[in-house]
Amino acid sequence: MxxxxxxxxxxxxxxxxxxxxxxxxxxxxxxxxxxxxxxxxxxxxxxxxxxxxxxxxxxxxxxxxxxxxxxxxxxxxxxxxxxxxxxxxxxxxxxxxxxxxxxxxxxxxxxxxxxLSEEPSAFPDFLSTVWDDPAYRSVYVARYDWNAAAARVAENAMDFSHFNFVHQGYTELADGPVIKPHEVSRDARGLSYAYDDGHLLREYVLEFPFLVHDRKQVTNPAGGVTWSDGDAARTGDITLLSFLACPVAETTTQIHVLVTRNHALDRDDSDFTSGFDVVMEQDRVIVEAQRPEQVPEDLKEELHLRLPDAASITYRRMLSELGLPAELLP
Ligand code: FES
Ligand SMILES: [Fe+2]
Incomplete structure (x- = not known):
């Protein structure tokens, strides 16, 4: 791999x-x-x-x-x-x-x-849309070093059906835990899907293989509270969490976290970043303990639920195609 x-x-x-x-x-x-x-x-x-x-x-x-x-x-x-x-x-x-x-x-x-190749893949460009836009501000949060495979880390960052169990009080689905139907699309960059929980429209973009962007837009300020919104959410506020996982070795991953927002730019950045150590630690404990350590290549090896695991099923298909010659790809 x-x-x-x-x-x-x-x-x-x-x-x-x-x-x-x-x-x-x-x-x-x-x-x-x-x-x-x-x-x-x-x-x-x-x-x-x-x-x-x-x-x-x-x-x-x-x-x-x-x-x-x-x-x-x-x-x-x-x-x-x-x-x-x-x-x-x-x-x-x-x-x-x-x-x-x-x-x-x-x-x-x-x-x-x-x-590490003579012929590099396309450069990840998702962040370029906000990086030079004065309406947005990007803040580096921290690097987290986990003893886990990068694919397990990325899959965790994409998976919102664990929020109401692992991140209670931080980032729960406002109308969870039941997961509603949502469309997962594959594209040249990776995959994407959107989910409105009645408070936030959560738009996920995976830049394959390990860069996960979680863009949260407030659709209903009274619909709930997420720690990274700050305490005065308004309709249209966007907070983009980027989890940039670097595969150091088979079961060692460094995760760089970046938060980009278009609101409350005058407020202290720590208001939007201070919860990460807690949330990342909640995830680390789970992900480091997952077995097998690698995401199984065969979809049959773990049990998937069609709706809640839709993004992860697509992601696993993409992982299983890694390294296959172009003529064998779907
Ligand atoms: S110069 Fe001899 S090992 Fe590098
Ligand atoms: Fe999590």
């Missing part, structure tokens, strides 16, 4: 947390090193491995806009080419095979996104 996830763009870290000095990260089970050739240069992402004798480049240093391996001092430029081997005489050329593996990286929405 990890192999098939390499083309997708994953949020490796917050861009402003990436310094000049080499730093080790793990994505899809592979060790990576980030560094910057200069303080304000774009971050570089490479495999954390020197081709000479396999030392981790993250143990080295940045020198003359290159990264220097800690073992024998070979230096690689930001494209990955080895530009200096100290044990060779002055003027000797470096072998053309002496290269570090450089990966595609992009800075967007405050994150450094990485694809």
């Amino acid at each position: 990890l192999e098939a996830l390499r083309p997708y763009w994953h949020p490796l870290a917050r861009t402003n947390a990436i310094g000049m000095a080499p730093e080790r990260h793990v994505l899809l089970g592979e060790a990576l090193v980030t560094w910057r050739p200069a303080p304000d240069a774009a971050p570089v992402v490479m495999k954390d491995l020197c081709i000479h004798r396999g030392a981790p480049l993250s143990g080295g240093a940045v020198e003359q806009e290159t990264i220097r391996c800690p073992y024998h001092g070979w230096r690689y430029d930001s494209d990955g080419a080895c530009v200096h081997i100290p044990s060779l005489p002055e003027g000797a050329s470096t072998p053309s095979k002496a290269r570090a593996v450089r990966y595609h990286a992009r800075d967007a929405y405050g994150f450094l996104w990485v694809s």
Whole structure:
């Protein structure tokens, strides 16, 4: 499964947390090193491995806009080419095979996104609709590190039928727990569905495989209370919760949470973010304990309810198609 996830763009870290000095990260089970050739240069992402004798480049240093391996001092430029081997005489050329593996990286929405493939998938663009819109304000909440598979994490973020049990007093379906019919659509980006609980219109967008956006629009201010609305909800208020899950390894996931809102922009951001530690902890306890740890590939392996689990059934179909050649896809 990890192999098939390499083309997708994953949020490796917050861009402003990436310094000049080499730093080790793990994505899809592979060790990576980030560094910057200069303080304000774009971050570089490479495999954390020197081709000479396999030392981790993250143990080295940045020198003359290159990264220097800690073992024998070979230096690689930001494209990955080895530009200096100290044990060779002055003027000797470096072998053309002496290269570090450089990966595609992009800075967007405050994150450094990485694809581990020569041919990356389409870039996740859902947040671009609000990111530069002055009517909205986006706030980074926190990163949550869970010992769980990213697909279990994403499925949990999409699943609203657990709200009235796990998140009582925080985010319950106003007319729950019975789940009404709702349409789940697949599209090029992933999947989407909307659900009106009599207080909020909840519009979910999954950017496949692990980015979940939960856009809540107040339709009836008197219909209920959700912690992330603030305490003075008005019709049309939109609060967008983005759960950006980064698959570190098979059962290790980092979840970056971003809250975007078009209301009460003058209020303290913490009014809209302070409940997350509680809500995420309520979810973590459940999701880390789910077995099997991976979402089963075969739909028959767990029991699905047609209406309450509609989004999850579609998501599992998409997961089961991961890595299949295009001619075998529906
Ligand atoms: S292992 Fe990197 S220079 Fe020798
Ligand atoms: Fe939850």
